[in-house]
Amino acid sequence: MASKPSTRGLAVPSRRLNRLWHLGRATTDFAAGIGVRGMLEMARAREGDDQRIRLSPQATERLTNRLARMRGAVMKMGQLMSMDGSDVFTPEAAEIMATLRDRAEPMPLSQLNRVLTAEWGKDWNKQFKRFEFEPIAAASIGQVHRAETRDGRRLALKVQFPGVRESIDSDIANLGFLSRNMGMLPAGFDPTPMLEEARKQLHEEADYEAEAASLTAYREHLGDDPDFVVPAVHPDLSTPRILAMDFAEGVSIDQLTASDFSHAERNRVAELMSRLMLRELFEFALVQTDPNFGNFLYDAASGRIVLLDFGATRAVPDSLLEGYKQLGRAALAEDRAALQQGATALGYIGPDDPAEHVDRLLDLVMRSGEVITTDGPYDFGASRLFEQVFAQGRDMFNDKMFNHMPDPATMFLQRKFAGIFMLCRRLRAQVDLRAMLEPYLLGDSAKEAKPVRREAVSIRLDVGGQPIPSVPVTT
Incomplete structure (x- = not known):
């Protein structure tokens, strides 16, 4: 094992009330960052006006830090906001929001080891020539580690955050609660069907066995395409909470x-x-x-x-x-x-x-x-x-x-x-x-x-x- 473990990392909050508190703080950070005047301007502005949300860099940093710590469904929603923030946020805020795409807080090493042991057994490390404990990415549902097996396979290992799958239902319920009770929806608009679809989709995203099957099916549809590459799954190291794939190079x-x-x-x-x-x-x-x-x-x-x-x-x-x-x-x-x-x-x-x-x-x-x-x-x-x-x-x-x-x-x-x-x-x-x-x-x-x-x-x-x-x- 060549990599030095990282000492960084924050445990994923898992209890519903704890996650609701973090989500409420994120909402408060967002509202405070815009300010009363900004919220009134958003409500009154019409087409042709400058539509961008003017979050200060400090407020944006607080918002993204909060979402990055929560991970899970709430962070996934934040990632959608960051897809092209230049259209909605000021350039300064958009640049910080864009970091949500791969900047979730990694889990502590002790928590990571518990997941790996639960999925692969206590001697899991004997399968690898090299395992990088420092994640090369951490996003909404899991973090990714680079590894090389004893038989020479270079892999990307997607390891699911503990408790994220179990927190999806509570996150969606919390989002529904806040949207209904903070004036975020027009009168008569029932978000229940959309939230239920989002809940099902997030459960599917947290099912790495289902993802492996989808990846394999997609590879078959794509065939030997000269312009695209889909990494292959390694079933012997894949579990419901770990997905092992070919490591891919690129930017x-x-x-x-x-x-x-x-x-x-x-x-x-x-x-x-x-x-x-x-x-x-x-x-x-x-x-x-x-x-x-x-x-x-x-x-x-x-x-x-x-x-x-x-x-x-x-x-x-x-x-x-x-x-x-x-x-x-x-x-x-x-x-x-x-x-x-x-x-x-x-x-x-x-x-x-x-x-x-x-x-x-x-x-x-x-x-x-x-x-x-x-x-x-x-x-x-x-x-x-x-x-x-x-x-x-x-x-x-x-x-x-x-x-x-x-x-x-x-x-x-x-x-x-x-x-x-x-x-x-x-x-x-x-x-x-x-x-x-x-x-x-x-x-x-x-x-x-x-x-x-x-x-x-x-x-x-x-x-x-x-x-x-x-x-x-x-x-």
Whole structure:
């Protein structure tokens, strides 16, 4: 065992009242960070105003520290807030919020050893030539350790935080309690179906045996793709609370914004990820719904993208798939009546919704469809679409127009779509999404969709003059 154990780490709070106290403190930190004036400005602001939440760096640091200590479902929600904070938070606050993607507090060494012993037995260390006790990543549900077995396999070992699985129900109950009792929801809006779907999804993410099965199924769908890599599972070392996989090299995909990477590389990666998103939906009917940027690594040496973390993988039922096809065809045709039918089929519009609500929701959907209705490459870097949709949606929320709950399963698909679009924006890429989407919607065989053009790019073995570091699998 070559690695020196870390003395850092805080135990995961597990009791419901204890976690509610931490969550309440996080909510208080958020409110205090904005201030009374800021909260009033948020409520009164309309589209066209500066929509960004102005948390001070100190308040943002307190909020992220609190979520990082809690881990679990609450931190997962915080990670979603941090996906592209530049659209919602000030740049200073967004930079700190972004650290939530891989900055959970690691568990103490004593707690780690108890987990490893419970899963592998008291002599677990005899299986390894090298085990790095210092985690290379710690996120919402577990932390990742690098190891090498006696037979020479280089692995990433995802070890689940103790008590996180058991705390999911209480976290969701606490989030529901706070949302209902702190004026966070419009009148008449019942979050119960969505929270229940989130609860089930988080339980699935905490089931590492289920994740191993999803990862294996996804590898089979992807096949021998020249542009993507999915690490293989090692069943002999995997348990319900430990997932053993090939160790993957690369840099987090959002780091392609560095000057070392060319615009052609960024465009190619954004195009590959966008095309993969459509293949997942229309070909695989199996979608990895967690678009956390840390779940995708770019290996500059090979030009391939490494796909990680399949805990949030979901099968797409035919009914939902047909609803998205109907909505997509209507958006491409700019057919408002057909758009209403598609939005109704997916549950975004209820049968008793007032005409004004329907019209404003269709306006929002039409505006959001700009990325697929534009002829030629859509310039994500120059687009103001995300700010506009955020402002329009916030106005509708304030006007109490979100009182109908769509199919909860759409929440996770929307998360994936939004995450890929945010990645394209982060990379300031130009992507022709319309050309990618039309073969799936207009009757052509998906197999006839043109492959991504591999543009000539300079391949380096270092970034910024330094060797590419080993980058962790993110939980």
